[in-house]
Amino acid sequence: MSPLTKIAFAAVLAALAGGASAADLGKSLEVLGSVGPRGAGNEAAAAAWQEVARSDAAELPMLLAALDRANPLAANWIRTAIDAICERTLREGRSLPQTSLEQFVLETAHAPKGRRLAYEWLLQVDARAEERIVPQFLHDPSLELRRDAVARLVAQAESAGGPKETIELLKTALDAARDRDQVDTIAKSLKKRAIQVDLVRHDGFVVDWWVIGPFDNTGGKGFRAEYAPEKGFDPQAEHPGKHGPVRWRRFSSDSPEGQVDLNKALAEEMEQEKEREIVGYAAAEFHSAEPLAVQIRTASVNALKIWLNGELVDEHEVYHGGSVFDQYKAAAILQPGRNVILVKACQNAQSQDWAEVLSFQLRVCDEIGTAVHSQQKPGG
Structure with missing residues (x-):
């Protein structure tokens, strides 16, 4: 066998043993x-999966990045x-590329699902990885790892x-917590220790x-009606109700859950207490130092519409269907300087006691739920 033939034969054996080349692996991915x-593409994917699953563990970073x-x-x-590659590698008595996996886990630019998978496999071969790595997740953009x-x-x-x-440890944990169950549990622990917790700000x-x-919502007509407040916010304006x-009036909620109770806020203008078939509006000025991508998250048992600077960003014509924290999420862009958030909340004709609520929660945050605060206090 000539030297060139030996080299070619060795290359074939290496390819068979180690799986596809990087180029072929990229095509399979x-x-x-x-x-x-x-089922679109499933037949071709089944064949490609076989090629990918035969890859060497050294290719794991490339596969994880594909996620x-x-x-x-x-x-x-x-x-x-x-999973198939990792299981086969360990079954054959070999180890996974620990350094590469750890580097991948700590690269926050990668998708959370890939980082989590890399972390879980790293734990299989490095018993001390959790102690070493988890503290670095405290301010991670991945909610799962941060948790x-x-x-x-x-x-x-x-x-x-x-x-x-x-x-001090509980305070640090609360500052970092984003999952609601963790926030509530930590806040409860702090309150038991006589520590005040401001969840409205958190x-x-x-x-x-x-x-x-x-305004009028008889027969549900108010949700689609364009009343005067939707045409522009002027706190000095008077409109036909x-x-x-x-007229506009200031209202500050003292609810520890951030609930804005429009029954309370508009009580003086209502013909009867907790009136039905009405529309209420709430407007807030929100200042930003720069253009900023945010989420406007709301929760309400009433039908809602939300505008930012005159642009409709969210709407839900649902009455008394239940409400949970961060029920609705809408992407929005704050402009530099003054922004105006306008909320339209509609009450229907249901007469049951449990259907008397006319309120909402609204918060501004980033994509993982970290609070974004106005850079200027109301009236400032």
Whole structure:
């Protein structure tokens, strides 16, 4: 056998043993990434999956990175291929590329699902990885990884040497917590220790408003009607309401949950207490130092419309269907300087006691729920 033949033969054996080349692997990943609903692309994906699953563990960073742009269906194919590679590698008595996996876990630019998968496999081969890595997740953009770090701090607080250390650990955990169950649990622990917790500020609820109403929602017509407040916010303006002229007035909610109670805010203008078939508006000025992508998150048992600077960003014509924290999420862009958030809340004709509520919560935050606060106080 000539030297060139030996080299070619060795290359073939290496390819068979180690899986596809980087170029071929990239093509197979493209096939997996093209799967769609109703089985679209599944036949080609099944063949590509076999190629990917035969890859060497050294290719794991490339496969994990493919999860960054994968749709949910494609992610399932890629994730199971990664699992197959890791399981085979460990079954054969070899180790996974620990350094590469750890680097991937800590690269926050990657998608959370890929980082989490890398972390879970790293734990299989590095018993000390959790102790070393989890503290670095405390301010991570991945909610799932951040949750681990918050839970670790809470556990440390429970076993701390003294009350002062416990409180400091709980405060740090609360500042970092974004999942509602963790926030509520930590706040409860702090309150038990006589520590005041301002969840309105932690969550970024807007509680200082201008309000006006009531307007007419007889037969539900008010949700689609364009009443005067929707045409521009002028706090000095007077508009025709359901029962006569109405004017804007200031209202600040003192609810610890950030609830804005329009029954309370508009009580003087209502013909009867907790009137039905009405529309109420609330407007808030929100100042930003720069253009900023945010989410406007709301919750209400009433039908809602939300505008930012005159642009409709969210609407839900649902009455008394239940309400949960961060029920609705809408992407929006704050402009530099003054912004105006306008809320339209509609009450229907239901007469039951439980249907008397006319209120909402609204907060401004980033994509993982970190509060974004106005850079200027109301009236400032």
